[in-house]
Amino acid sequence: MSLASVFAGQGSADCGPSSALQQFSKQVDRDRGAQQDRFVPQAGPSQWSFRTTTPAGPSTPDPTAQHFFSPSLPHPHALHHHPHPHHPPQPFDLSSLSQSLSPSPAPDLAAAAAPPAAAWASDFLSSQKQHAEGPISRDEAAQLGRIFESAQASGFRQDAAWAHDFAHFASEHPAAVRAAPPNQLAALGRPAFASQLAPAGPLAFDRAFQSAAEAEKWETQFASHAAATATASTTSQQTTTSSDPLSRPTDPLAQTAASLLSSLEHEQSTNTKFANSAFLGLMRRLVDGQARVEGETMVDPGADAPSSAWLGEFASVSGGRGKGKGNERAVDHGWAADFAAQMDDTQSVGPASASLQPGADWAAPPPGATQLAARAELTHAFSEFQQFVPSVDQLHKSVHFPSGAETATAVPGASTLWEQDDEAETVYDGNTRGVPGAQEAEWDRLQEEWDRFEATAVGVRPVPGEYVFAENNPFVTTRNHRVHSAWDMSPSQTTLEAEAQVLDNPSSPQAWFQLGVTQQENERESQAIAALSRAVALDESYADAWLALAISYTNEMDRTSAQSAVASWVRTRGRGRDADAGRTLSAAELVDVLVDMAREGVQGDVVDADVQVALGVMFSLSEEYGKGVDCFRSALSVRPEDWLLFNRLGATLANSGDSRGALDYYYRALELHPTYIRAKFNLGISLIHLDMFQEAAQQILSAISLQQADTTPDDAVAAPIARAGTPDHARKGITSASLWDTLRSCLIQMQRSDLTWLCDAKDVDAFREHFDF
Amino acid sequence: MSDVKDPAFPSSELLSVLAEQFSKASEAEKKAQIKKTNGIFELRIKNKEGKEGVWTIDLKKEGKVYKGPAKPKADVALSLNDATFKELADGKLNGQKAFMTGRLKVKGNVMLATKLDNVLKQGKSKM
Numbered sequence: 001m002s003l004a005s006v007f008a009g010q011g012s013a014d015c016g017p018s019s020a021l022q023q024f025s026k027q028v029d030r031d032r033g034a035q036q037d038r039f040v041p042q043a044g045p046s047q048w049s050f051r052t053t054t055p056a057g058p059s060t061p062d063p064t065a066q067h068f069f070s071p072s073l074p075h076p077h078a079l080h081h082h083p084h085p086h087h088p089p090q091p092f093d094l095s096s097l098s099q100s101l102s103p104s105p106a107p108d109l110a111a112a113a114a115p116p117a118a119a120w121a122s123d124f125l126s127s128q129k130q131h132a133e134g135p136i137s138r139d140e141a142a143q144l145g146r147i148f149e150s151a152q153a154s155g156f157r158q159d160a161a162w163a164h165d166f167a168h169f170a171s172e173h174p175a176a177v178r179a180a181p182p183n184q185l186a187a188l189g190r191p192a193f194a195s196q197l198a199p200a201g202p203l204a205f206d207r208a209f210q211s212a213a214e215a216e217k218w219e220t221q222f223a224s225h226a227a228a229t230a231t232a233s234t235t236s237q238q239t240t241t242s243s244d245p246l247s248r249p250t251d252p253l254a255q256t257a258a259s260l261l262s263s264l265e266h267e268q269s270t271n272t273k274f275a276n277s278a279f280l281g282l283m284r285r286l287v288d289g290q291a292r293v294e295g296e297t298m299v300d301p302g303a304d305a306p307s308s309a310w311l312g313e314f315a316s317v318s319g320g321r322g323k324g325k326g327n328e329r330a331v332d333h334g335w336a337a338d339f340a341a342q343m344d345d346t347q348s349v350g351p352a353s354a355s356l357q358p359g360a361d362w363a364a365p366p367p368g369a370t371q372l373a374a375r376a377e378l379t380h381a382f383s384e385f386q387q388f389v390p391s392v393d394q395l396h397k398s399v400h401f402p403s404g405a406e407t408a409t410a411v412p413g414a415s416t417l418w419e420q421d422d423e424a425e426t427v428y429d430g431n432t433r434g435v436p437g438a439q440e441a442e443w444d445r446l447q448e449e450w451d452r453f454e455a456t457a458v459g460v461r462p463v464p465g466e467y468v469f470a471e472n473n474p475f476v477t478t479r480n481h482r483v484h485s486a487w488d489m490s491p492s493q494t495t496l497e498a499e500a501q502v503l504d505n506p507s508s509p510q511a512w513f514q515l516g517v518t519q520q521e522n523e524r525e526s527q528a529i530a531a532l533s534r535a536v537a538l539d540e541s542y543a544d545a546w547l548a549l550a551i552s553y554t555n556e557m558d559r560t561s562a563q564s565a566v567a568s569w570v571r572t573r574g575r576g577r578d579a580d581a582g583r584t585l586s587a588a589e590l591v592d593v594l595v596d597m598a599r600e601g602v603q604g605d606v607v608d609a610d611v612q613v614a615l616g617v618m619f620s621l622s623e624e625y626g627k628g629v630d631c632f633r634s635a636l637s638v639r640p641e642d643w644l645l646f647n648r649l650g651a652t653l654a655n656s657g658d659s660r661g662a663l664d665y666y667y668r669a670l671e672l673h674p675t676y677i678r679a680k681f682n683l684g685i686s687l688i689h690l691d692m693f694q695e696a697a698q699q700i701l702s703a704i705s706l707q708q709a710d711t712t713p714d715d716a717v718a719a720p721i722a723r724a725g726t727p728d729h730a731r732k733g734i735t736s737a738s739l740w741d742t743l744r745s746c747l748i749q750m751q752r753s754d755l756t757w758l759c760d761a762k763d764v765d766a767f768r769e770h771f772d773f
Numbered sequence: 774m775s776d777v778k779d780p781a782f783p784s785s786e787l788l789s790v791l792a793e794q795f796s797k798a799s800e801a802e803k804k805a806q807i808k809k810t811n812g813i814f815e816l817r818i819k820n821k822e823g824k825e826g827v828w829t830i831d832l833k834k835e836g837k838v839y840k841g842p843a844k845p846k847a848d849v850a851l852s853l854n855d856a857t858f859k860e861l862a863d864g865k866l867n868g869q870k871a872f873m874t875g876r877l878k879v880k881g882n883v884m885l886a887t888k889l890d891n892v893l894k895q896g897k898s899k900m
Contacts, residue, residue: 523899525899551900554900555897555899555900557897558867559865560865617900620900647900648900650898651898651899651900652898652900654898655897655898662898678899681899682898682899685898686898691799691801741809744805744809745802745805745806745809746805748801748804748805748808748809749801749802749804749805753808
């Protein structure tokens with residue numbers, strides 16, 4: 001428990017912004033006794049993990065324990081060291097605690113919490129006395145204890161409050177702050193530990209606490225007390241998730257792990273294999289702070305080598321072969337399903353939720369802010385877990401749980417599992433047989449899995465390589481709608497209609513193309529890319545689809561893909577097939593080819609709009625927006641009614657910085673196509689740049705409501721409810737995160753930060769009372 | 774921003790562009806960006822000779838880019854080499870791929886690192 005171990009490369013490896021208080025609490029976290037039930041479960045996830053927390057009364061004859069529970073009895077050691085005229089009530093003063101304490105189950109628990117917490121203060125005093133440096137008076141220590149308790153009660157959230165309190169305290173009692181044995185100052189040399197809030201205070205406080213912690217008396221007392229009441233615990237597995245106010249995990253990952261454990265306690269009791277699974281073990285260790293995420297590996301802070309026992313376990317599992325191991329993996333996969341199901345069940349708020357496609361998509365971001373962070377962290381932990389266990393779904397890309405499984409409990413999920421398991425095993429075994437190739441294959445698989453993920457502001461979410469269709473699409477069932485041509489080129493086609501046509505003609509590239517373009521208009525880029533990719537997969541010479549793909553990739557800032565799409569488009573025109581066509585054309589060469597093509601058109605007094613568009617895309621990629629604008633203008637001269645072109649021109653202008661000029665083009669595009677969501681979105685962005693926030697918010701909100709309206713009646717109701725089987729952003733009526741992000745930014749800039757929580761909740765209708773759209 | 778550039782590191786050019794963008798952004802915009810991202814990113818870039826340069830993107834306190842380690846502690850430190858950074862900025866390589874192949878190492882709050890992607894994409898109009 002030396003101070004050095006605290007700092008050994010881990011000070012900066014916290015998850016989340018670390019403060020001195022977090023550091024401090026981590027110190028305290030480590031030193032935990034077996035019994036936890038005695039202490040007040042403060043508000044927070046750790047509270048859930050306790051079932052029958054009626055503590056056994058102070059029945060032990062241990063004088064220390066008695067001291068803990070009966071304030072009237074004098075502390076055996078305290079009196080010994082510095083007899084005080086009267087046993088001060090301050091360490092056991094409950095008034096401050098009860099004031100700051102949120103509604104807590106039992107007042108006697110509160111009483112119980114106060115003495116142990118403050119008892120250390122008195123012991124700290126006693127040990128402090130042994131140091132020559134100016135001792136902190138009992139009052140000061142008690143005050144420290146009180147401040148600490150109030151900080152605990154407020155959930156460690158108000159770092160500033162604590163620091164402020166402490167700064168206040170520090171100013172009042174400089175002696176206390178200075179008190180520290182000199183040998184610890186060296187260990188504290190690392191500036192990283194200095195809190196940004198109160199440079200001197202927390203540092204000294206930690207020093208002080210450190211000296212107390214190292215005092216054996218305190219530890220043995222605590223341990224003995226802990227051992228004495230250890231039998232009170234009924235849930236042996238969950239005692240590691242502590243509710244000790246001193247040791248409640250503040251590390252978000254640990255908190256998440258704690259919440260996960262608590263939500264799975266039901267599962268644990270019914271499924272012992274699950275309970276003993278390594279994943280849960282990891283979760284517990286996360287809670288305990290024994291395992292921590294550092295960079296890309298799990299680190300056991302206690303261990304010397306990076307690999308912890310858990311890692312070793314998984315190394316053995318992944319290296320293993322044979323039916324025996326297969327069972328374990330089956331269980332692992334089973335628990336993944338269970339877990340996903342559990343997550344669904346426990347989630348009570350918000351439209352988005354985990355899907356039952358384990359291992360790949362359950363990390364879909366939920367709306368709640370706390371859940372958000374939790375999911376993000378958990379996703380990370382899980383993805384690490386995946387690194388070591390190639391789970392079944394990694395072998396089977398197409399493992400989809402049927403949507404009926406959304407209410408699945410362990411049993412239905414497991415039944416589908418077991419069938420696939422044999423297949424999975426053989427595939428897995430086949431892969432590991434050829435040893436040199438195995439590693440490569442595994443990396444490729446992992447790479448593919450990662451490719452499917454896309455980072456967003458709220459964490460990692462999957463990008464569908466496959467297009468995901470809406471369910472209950474009314475256009476599909478009513479066949480009489482599509483009597484005429486297989487692809488309806490009507491201007492304002494909704495996504496549903498487009499999807500219906502694709503479902504009707506799954507091998508028609510035109511249908512896929514229409515779907516892709518519609519999704520582009522509706523500002524659902526990833527869906528558009530999926531659809532357009534299918535179109536070109538069906539027909540490599542489909543020029544329009546390549547061009548549309550290039551535009552989507554440009555929007556996603558994926559230069560390589562955009563460039564290759566343009567190159568493919570060029571090839572469909574019969575150009576770009578040089579002698580050394582094997583190599584991909586560079587950007588400059590592509591532009592040259594395109595310019596040549598354009599010139600040829602001019603000679604015939606015909607401007608080829610598509611060539612201009614392709615050129616425009618190339619210039620946007622290279623950020624030569626001025627030239628891009630010219631290209632789109634000339635394209636428009638040929639097609640004056642093409643709202644897509646108006647939007648593209650506007651966007652190019654806006655990206656080049658001319659927001660004002662872009663406005664006109666957006667308005668024009670909207671005149672031609674009033675439900676052009678993308679144009680509204682772009683309009684919003686430009687208005688923000690022009691500081692016209694009110695209008696901008698209106699436009700964005702209108703875009704969002706249009707997106708939501710583009711849905712089936714079922715989905716309009718079902719959207720807020722957790723849905724399994726499909727990634728949430730691919731579902732109908734689900735809005736793009738980018739719109740909400742931009743809206744939030746707009747709200748902040750217009751000084752309406754009070755409404756940003758609505759953005760998190762993705763509640764459009766709530767905005768109607770504030771904005772007119 | 775001349776102090777951001779460093780001739781030994783070609784990727785510092787990109788960082789100076791980013792720095793300019795930040796300085797040009799309005800106060801309100803900066804505040805919005807800070808509120809959204811709320812993190813301090815430290816970029817440790819190694820060039821071909823093996824020298825390591827450190828830059829900080831502060832999107833928590835002030836909203837600027839400067840050369841040198843983070844003044845208040847960084848929330849996440851990204852270690853990568855020059856070529857990787859260039860490719861990331863170009864869009865040729867995306868963050869996840871870089872991470873998975875080991876060209877990008879992250880220490881600290883990993884989720885925050887993914888937000889950096891968004892920062893670069895911010896405010897782009899869609900064609």
